[in-house]
Amino acid sequence: MKDMNELKEKVRAFVEARDWDRFHSPKNLSMALIVEAAELVEQFQWLTEEESANISGAKRQAVEEEMADILVYLTSLATKLNVDLLAAAEAKLIKNGEKYPAERVRGDARKYNEY
Amino acid sequence: MKDMNELKEKVRAFVEARDWDRFHSPKNLSMALIVEAAELVEQFQWLTEEESANISGAKRQAVEEEMADILVYLTSLATKLNVDLLAAAEAKLIKNGEKYPAERVRGDARKYNEY
Amino acid sequence: MKDMNELKEKVRAFVEARDWDRFHSPKNLSMALIVEAAELVEQFQWLTEEESANISGAKRQAVEEEMADILVYLTSLATKLNVDLLAAAEAKLIKNGEKYPAERVRGDARKYNEY
Amino acid sequence: MKDMNELKEKVRAFVEARDWDRFHSPKNLSMALIVEAAELVEQFQWLTEEESANISGAKRQAVEEEMADILVYLTSLATKLNVDLLAAAEAKLIKNGEKYPAERVRGDARKYNEY
Numbered sequence: 351m352k353d354m355n356e357l358k359e360k361v362r363a364f365v366e367a368r369d370w371d372r373f374h375s376p377k378n379l380s381m382a383l384i385v386e387a388a389e390l391v392e393q394f395q396w397l398t399e400e401e402s403a404n405i406s407g408a409k410r411q412a413v414e415e416e417m418a419d420i421l422v423y424l425t426s427l428a429t430k431l432n433v434d435l436l437a438a439a440e441a442k443l444i445k446n447g448e449k450y451p452a453e454r455v456r457g458d459a460r461k462y463n464e465y
Numbered sequence: 466m467k468d469m470n471e472l473k474e475k476v477r478a479f480v481e482a483r484d485w486d487r488f489h490s491p492k493n494l495s496m497a498l499i500v501e502a503a504e505l506v507e508q509f510q511w512l513t514e515e516e517s518a519n520i521s522g523a524k525r526q527a528v529e530e531e532m533a534d535i536l537v538y539l540t541s542l543a544t545k546l547n548v549d550l551l552a553a554a555e556a557k558l559i560k561n562g563e564k565y566p567a568e569r570v571r572g573d574a575r576k577y578n579e580y
Numbered sequence: 581m582k583d584m585n586e587l588k589e590k591v592r593a594f595v596e597a598r599d600w601d602r603f604h605s606p607k608n609l610s611m612a613l614i615v616e617a618a619e620l621v622e623q624f625q626w627l628t629e630e631e632s633a634n635i636s637g638a639k640r641q642a643v644e645e646e647m648a649d650i651l652v653y654l655t656s657l658a659t660k661l662n663v664d665l666l667a668a669a670e671a672k673l674i675k676n677g678e679k680y681p682a683e684r685v686r687g688d689a690r691k692y693n694e695y
Numbered sequence: 696m697k698d699m700n701e702l703k704e705k706v707r708a709f710v711e712a713r714d715w716d717r718f719h720s721p722k723n724l725s726m727a728l729i730v731e732a733a734e735l736v737e738q739f740q741w742l743t744e745e746e747s748a749n750i751s752g753a754k755r756q757a758v759e760e761e762m763a764d765i766l767v768y769l770t771s772l773a774t775k776l777n778v779d780l781l782a783a784a785e786a787k788l789i790k791n792g793e794k795y796p797a798e799r800v801r802g803d804a805r806k807y808n809e810y
Contacts, residue, residue, distance in 0.1 A: 503733030
């Protein structure tokens with residue numbers, strides 16, 4: 351897959367072929383998205399932070415699939431609400447950059463904890 | 466922003482400039498991601514499904530920002546675990562397609578409910 | 581079971597018998613709790629609000645079990661952090677009552693949406 | 696507060712006084728509950744497991760309040776669906792006990808990871 355537009359189109363076709371669009375209100379999609387996010391959390395819940403950085407095999411495969419599911423629902427929601435995800439992420443990074451200036455928060459765990 | 470690679474690079478630079486990488490274990494990133502997913506859910510929790518499809522103004526802006534935050538953390542996690550998000554999404558769509566053949570599930574809400 | 585104290589004791593004994601306490605840091609328990617909350621959300625994600633109020637059979641059984649799991653993890657966390665759940669809930673209701681005085685918010689959906 | 700029944704009654708009166716019952720479909724309550732669960736996760740997301748077990752001051756207060764919010768929404772949902780939370784928890788502990796016999800899972804992290 352070469353870019354987000356192609357993903358958007360593939361997800362749209364997948365949903366249309368199954369006539370599932372009528373279930374896809376933004377409200378419902380936000381629920382589906384957090385369910386997938388929780389399946390990602392579940393993969394890490396009993397691991398130490400160090401173990402979570404060194405996953406392999408079936409665990410790694412499961413993590414990749416949950417990440418994929420999150421992106422798929424996020425893409426469905428973006429289509430539904432006509433949001434340009436990359437533009438939104440770029441705008442948010444700029445806003446976050448103003449809120450947390452590098453020189454002020456650098457190396458300060460407390461500042462990070464407020465983040 | 467032209468593509469996911471550029472987003473990946475911008476997110477990486479943002480985190481590096483603040484020396485926040487040491488907090489970013491996959492375990493912690495999965496927690497941050499679900500917190501953002503919940504902030505998205507919060508925007509929709511008291512709306513009807515129909516209202517959720519017709520948001521505007523400050524509500525719409527907030528929804529876009531939460532979607533952006535989800536993508537940013539998903540991108541951080543992808544960098545950390547060396548996951549190609551688009552390839553993972555493509556593989557997952559194929560797998561889902563085999564699990565829910567269009568001709569079998571089309572127009573069947575019960576099948577969808579198992580999804 | 582007659583009260584929360586008996587539940588607390590049963591949950592504690594269950595965990596101790598399996599030597600699982602070493603996995604039960606508050607951080608990990610918060611992850612386990614949100615995973616169960618998501619399994620509850622999953623039961624409702626494709627239902628209309630009206631359908632969600634009229635569940636029965638296997639769906640109803642699943643919902644009860646997810647609610648039970650949430651209470652069990654909440655109880656584990658309360659034991660771990662020495663929190664009196666009923667006292668905390670009572671204090672929070674008083675605080676919420678001051679934040680949202682009945683006479684001001686009554687029948688005002690917008691006020692509720694800020695809630 | 697002496698027991699869950701008193702909490703149930705207080706929560707019911709709180710909601711009724713504000714005429715908020717019409718927003719409280721089980722679907723919506725499950726969303727509100729996971730939002731509160733995420734606010735709990737947020738308190739722990741950048742802490743180490745050890746730090747999460749040694750919280751105090753404002754952090755501890757915030758954690759208690761999020762736990763209270765979770766219990767309040769769980770109680771609202773239980774009232775709505777006519778679920779006896781303590782009985783459900785007791786039944787679930789018995790079911791879990793059969794699924795994870797102490798003698799088989801004791802001290803086995805892998806077994807726990809399947810949990």
